[in-house]
């Protein structure tokens with residue numbers, strides 16, 4: 001039996017539209033409704049037939065749903081929860097896809113009925129935004145981390161976990177604060193570094209912008225992909241996961257200072273040891289199926 005029959009998606013961008021497409025593909029009998037704050041996005045969603053019903057108001061989109069998934073930037077979660085609260089059916093479960101979980105737990109927990117809120121975070125995405133950027137297979141073999149609140153109903157958590165499995169994800173449960181710490185290292189800090197490096201290269205006076213683009217081989221080019229990620233989403237991530245990010249940034253700065261010292265003193269062994277260790281980490285990511293083993297991320301060179 002399917003875990004849900006009527007799913008409502010609020011926020012029809014990359015993640016919301018990918019969920020809609022995945023539901024259509026893997027659970028075609030589920031009825032899909034949804035809403036986006038942007039009239040242009042709603043119009044696009046109707047044109048590409050993303051959902052059975054695109055509502056002009058968030059309340060109207062959830063009125064007969066048994067699962068509501070909030071797919072808006074983290075900073076907008078509380079406002080959307082307040083907008084739908086009065087129209088939510090008594091037995092509906094509310095989940096979300098936000099990249100930070102402690103702040104979302106606070107934003108939703110205070111506004112929505114106790115027991116019915118089951119936050120989650122699919123660790124899958126691209127640097128694209130908007131309803132046309134989504135695709136049905138985005139969550140295949142990607143992790144979805146489910147972070148129940150202290151009062152989340154166990155049966156509701158199990159149904160949300162089953163929902164994510166049905167659309168291809170591997171599911172793991174975590175406490176919200178542990179999630180935020182793990183993701184600060186694996187996702188938030190790398191984005192911050194990418195935003196910094198690309199900005200620094202762009203600011204360099206001795207190197208013109210055309211040279212940066214022309215010679216953007218390997219490393220830099222991969223950073224530019226990450227640094228092209230949605231500015232609103234990432235602004236909200238850093239403001240919401242402030243403490244964990246600052247903690248990781250402190251550790252990163254200390255490690256960077258060690259490498260700086262090794263370079264200054266010509267300590268080749270220290271550099272070699274560090275690079276050998278990180279190469280092994282890359283290998284284990286590929287071995288676990290979380291990335292492509294092809295050289296240069298499988299880019300064509302012909």
Ligand code: NAP
Pocket residue numbers: 010011012013014015016035036037038041071072073074076079080097098099100121122123124125126127128129130131230233
């Ligand atoms: P996106 O493509 O920019 O889509 C977000 C959509 O939500 C936009 O259409 C936006 O409209 C709309 N929106 C904003 N405020 C709203 C409100 N109050 N009510 C209704 N709609 C509203 O972003 P996304 O990449 O799908 O990200 C959505 C969520 O997924 C975020 O919480 C993010 O942290 C999380 N997430 C993202 C990724 C990723 O790689 N992108 C991965 C995992 C999780 P406007 O454009 O008009 O503001």
